[in-house]
Amino acid sequence: MKVKISRKEHFNAAHRLFNPAWTDEQNRKVFGKCANPNYHGHNYEIIVSLTGIPDSETGYVYDMKELSDLMREHVTSKFDHKNLNLDIEHFKNLNPTAENIAMVIWNILRSKIDKSLELKITLYETERNFVEYPAN
Amino acid sequence: MKVKISRKEHFNAAHRLFNPAWTDEQNRKVFGKCANPNYHGHNYEIIVSLTGIPDSETGYVYDMKELSDLMREHVTSKFDHKNLNLDIEHFKNLNPTAENIAMVIWNILRSKIDKSLELKITLYETERNFVEYPAN
Amino acid sequence: MKVKISRKEHFNAAHRLFNPAWTDEQNRKVFGKCANPNYHGHNYEIIVSLTGIPDSETGYVYDMKELSDLMREHVTSKFDHKNLNLDIEHFKNLNPTAENIAMVIWNILRSKIDKSLELKITLYETERNFVEYPAN
Amino acid sequence: MKVKISRKEHFNAAHRLFNPAWTDEQNRKVFGKCANPNYHGHNYEIIVSLTGIPDSETGYVYDMKELSDLMREHVTSKFDHKNLNLDIEHFKNLNPTAENIAMVIWNILRSKIDKSLELKITLYETERNFVEYPAN
Amino acid sequence: MKVKISRKEHFNAAHRLFNPAWTDEQNRKVFGKCANPNYHGHNYEIIVSLTGIPDSETGYVYDMKELSDLMREHVTSKFDHKNLNLDIEHFKNLNPTAENIAMVIWNILRSKIDKSLELKITLYETERNFVEYPAN
Amino acid sequence: MKVKISRKEHFNAAHRLFNPAWTDEQNRKVFGKCANPNYHGHNYEIIVSLTGIPDSETGYVYDMKELSDLMREHVTSKFDHKNLNLDIEHFKNLNPTAENIAMVIWNILRSKIDKSLELKITLYETERNFVEYPAN
Numbered sequence: 001m002k003v004k005i006s007r008k009e010h011f012n013a014a015h016r017l018f019n020p021a022w023t024d025e026q027n028r029k030v031f032g033k034c035a036n037p038n039y040h041g042h043n044y045e046i047i048v049s050l051t052g053i054p055d056s057e058t059g060y061v062y063d064m065k066e067l068s069d070l071m072r073e074h075v076t077s078k079f080d081h082k083n084l085n086l087d088i089e090h091f092k093n094l095n096p097t098a099e100n101i102a103m104v105i106w107n108i109l110r111s112k113i114d115k116s117l118e119l120k121i122t123l124y125e126t127e128r129n130f131v132e133y134p135a136n
Numbered sequence: 137m138k139v140k141i142s143r144k145e146h147f148n149a150a151h152r153l154f155n156p157a158w159t160d161e162q163n164r165k166v167f168g169k170c171a172n173p174n175y176h177g178h179n180y181e182i183i184v185s186l187t188g189i190p191d192s193e194t195g196y197v198y199d200m201k202e203l204s205d206l207m208r209e210h211v212t213s214k215f216d217h218k219n220l221n222l223d224i225e226h227f228k229n230l231n232p233t234a235e236n237i238a239m240v241i242w243n244i245l246r247s248k249i250d251k252s253l254e255l256k257i258t259l260y261e262t263e264r265n266f267v268e269y270p271a272n
Numbered sequence: 273m274k275v276k277i278s279r280k281e282h283f284n285a286a287h288r289l290f291n292p293a294w295t296d297e298q299n300r301k302v303f304g305k306c307a308n309p310n311y312h313g314h315n316y317e318i319i320v321s322l323t324g325i326p327d328s329e330t331g332y333v334y335d336m337k338e339l340s341d342l343m344r345e346h347v348t349s350k351f352d353h354k355n356l357n358l359d360i361e362h363f364k365n366l367n368p369t370a371e372n373i374a375m376v377i378w379n380i381l382r383s384k385i386d387k388s389l390e391l392k393i394t395l396y397e398t399e400r401n402f403v404e405y406p407a408n
Numbered sequence: 409m410k411v412k413i414s415r416k417e418h419f420n421a422a423h424r425l426f427n428p429a430w431t432d433e434q435n436r437k438v439f440g441k442c443a444n445p446n447y448h449g450h451n452y453e454i455i456v457s458l459t460g461i462p463d464s465e466t467g468y469v470y471d472m473k474e475l476s477d478l479m480r481e482h483v484t485s486k487f488d489h490k491n492l493n494l495d496i497e498h499f500k501n502l503n504p505t506a507e508n509i510a511m512v513i514w515n516i517l518r519s520k521i522d523k524s525l526e527l528k529i530t531l532y533e534t535e536r537n538f539v540e541y542p543a544n
Numbered sequence: 545m546k547v548k549i550s551r552k553e554h555f556n557a558a559h560r561l562f563n564p565a566w567t568d569e570q571n572r573k574v575f576g577k578c579a580n581p582n583y584h585g586h587n588y589e590i591i592v593s594l595t596g597i598p599d600s601e602t603g604y605v606y607d608m609k610e611l612s613d614l615m616r617e618h619v620t621s622k623f624d625h626k627n628l629n630l631d632i633e634h635f636k637n638l639n640p641t642a643e644n645i646a647m648v649i650w651n652i653l654r655s656k657i658d659k660s661l662e663l664k665i666t667l668y669e670t671e672r673n674f675v676e677y678p679a680n
Numbered sequence: 681m682k683v684k685i686s687r688k689e690h691f692n693a694a695h696r697l698f699n700p701a702w703t704d705e706q707n708r709k710v711f712g713k714c715a716n717p718n719y720h721g722h723n724y725e726i727i728v729s730l731t732g733i734p735d736s737e738t739g740y741v742y743d744m745k746e747l748s749d750l751m752r753e754h755v756t757s758k759f760d761h762k763n764l765n766l767d768i769e770h771f772k773n774l775n776p777t778a779e780n781i782a783m784v785i786w787n788i789l790r791s792k793i794d795k796s797l798e799l800k801i802t803l804y805e806t807e808r809n810f811v812e813y814p815a816n
Contacts, residue, residue: 177313
């Protein structure tokens with residue numbers, strides 16, 4: 001049986017939700033106050049989970065310190081204290097919903113981690129709203 | 137791959153655990169202090185999770201605001217500050233264990249949400265006791 | 273300078289708020305859904321804080337284990353899984369608001385703890401509503 | 409002895425820290441990544457505390473429901489999903505540091521609450537950074 | 545469909561990570577500060593989850609009180625306030641990584657719980673580092 | 681009126697409680713399982729609070745980033761993943777109770793921070809046991 005290990009980090013960012021193909025009125029109707037043109041923001045919590053077989057010599061599925069460093073280098077140092085819509089290339093043409101942010105982070109990290117390990121992203125936008133990708 | 141989104145709400149309620157087919161003594165033996173005839177209570181935390189494919193126009197699996205409204209309309213506004221045994225029809229003949237409360241909430245919400253989305257309920261009775269339905 | 277030490281415990285109880293000198297209508301107007309005659313309930317968190325000078329031999333202001341035992345013996349074992357209005361003598365003629373529960377607990381514990389130590393009670397009714405007695 | 413009661417609410421907002429009298433370089437030097445011209449954001453938690461003597465008829469220092477309504481009407485409905493620098497009049501000429509936000513909220517609420525009650529604001533910018541006004 | 549129930553307990557323990565087949569230098573290189581020969585420690589949170597069908601008479605998958613007692617008798621009373629490397633037989637020849645601790649606990653409890661119930665262990669070493677066994 | 685700002689950091693350490701002037705039996709009697717000669721450990725949370733008047737140009741009582749750096753340089757980098765009794769000079773002849781750890785940290789930081797700012801340390805040994813120094 002495999003073990004799943006998880007590491008939690010955070011970043012604080014501004015964003016707004018909107019579809020550039022829509023009118024302002026449509027955006028307000030669908031995204032409500034999340035469409036505010038002047039942006040709002042969140043303290044995002046990100047959990048990266050890796051599933052695999054512990055190494056017989058270390059007892060680790062993956063070194064948590066290395067996982068933390070990987071998350072900081074490729075995700076949180078780039079997203080922290082930024083405006084996701086304006087400052088992050090991935091969201092130039094992609095609405096920064098929690099769903100899309102989680103999928104972007106998954107794509108960023110997938111190539112950095114050995115394929116033998118399953119990768120999952122959990123993203124808390126607030127303590128009441130969170131998403132997981134992939135779902136299982 | 138699908139995304140799972142989750143929304144957390146809460147309600148505060150009284151309840152007692154007992155089986156009306158049993159004697160008081162049997163109830164005390166099985167349910168212990170949870171069988172107190174005068175009831176006790178909890179701050180319940182309820183998480184509703186929906187799994188599906190994000191909409192290409194909104195980037196949403198489901199609008200969190202609409203999910204919150206749905207939970208408030210059909211669950212928390214009805215359960216909050218109530219006695220589950222006495223005030224809630226579903227528990228007139230059903231023991232309000234965490235397991236049963238989660239299944240009742242699942243049944244209430246299942247018909248309100250498109251069948252293409254998988255539905256899961258997580259219910260915290262206390263921060264130390266919680267249940268998930270369905271299990272996976 | 274003195275040190276303040278704090279210990280957190282919990283109890284789960286039912287209660288309702290009402291003033292027996294008032295009509296049902298008045299009670300509903302003032303206490304809203306908290307006046308539900310069938311009760312509701314909470315997971316109460318109680319923090320007991322003691323302020324004093326650490327003992328030179330132990331480095332303790334007060335043994336946390338002894339404080340925990342004192343709280344369990346005199347408060348949480350008596351309030352847990354109870355109906356505060358019906359089962360607890362102190363609330364037979366006293367409305368079990370968070371303010372009054374905190375003052376009752378302070379009075380219960382004050383005589384059990386040496387007078388050289390300042391005593392303070394913090395009571396969380398929910399994670400959003402809490403009270404402190406005395407205020408400073 | 410008086411009782412202190414506290415109510416917690418939240419709002420999610422964007423902001424940036426900068427002093428308009430300074431050069432961009434000075435702002436970056438002092439405020440670091442918090443000076444990002446495109447803004448960043450936070451899930452702010454706000455706790456309003458009132459200290460007074462419980463009313464003999466209700467057992468309340470202040471009705472928590474009314475306090476919550478007051479916070480929503482005058483603070484969180486106005487700050488939530490907004491850009492503090494651009495959308496909130498109070499910060500047109502005031503740097504929205506946690507210290508200043510707490511003082512602004514104190515000033516907004518002070519006139520809405522009876523002077524016999526002491527008012528205190530606690531503001532969490534993140535779970536690691538928070539401020540209290542007044543300090544004691 | 546089955547229900548998963550979960551109970552959380554805790555224990556506080558010292559440990560160090562190292563592989564006795566390696567030199568001190570190798571251990572320091574791989575395990576970093578976790579290899580400190582004088583040990584460090586954690587407040588471990590352990591969640592035991594059981595998946596099954598609720599009993600028709602009790603509404604329980606498993607009595608949470610009995611599960612708590614089982615965890616205390618076989619795990620937390622034995623691990624709490626101990627040095628995992630020196631005091632716990634299971635880690636005499638096994639590196640006490642979070643992965644290995646979770647697998648040890650699973651093995652201890654598996655024989656104590658009816659085979660019709662699926663068993664899962666979640667172990668928090670810190671609030672930022674946690675593991676699950678089995679992974680799904 | 682002054683503002684109090686607070687910054688939270690953490691460190692994970694092993695320790696044991698004992699008085700070298702006492703017999704093993706006396707130590708076991710007073711400190712119970714905390715006296716285990718092989719040590720146990722905790723995830724300590726430390727909050728440093730500074731009270732003062734916000735600077736008119738920055739809106740800061742103290743730069744949170746600088747406070748965090750100060751805490752890491754002088755406290756958490758030195759205490760993290762250490763054995764407090766064996767590895768930290770301050771506890772060579774001082775019992776590392778939560779009270780004493782908080783006072784040691786206060787003394788370490790007091791000389792590093794301008795005297796116009798009041799300094800307070802809050803130390804969580806577990807989420808159920810914590811101390812504050814000075815008390816007010």
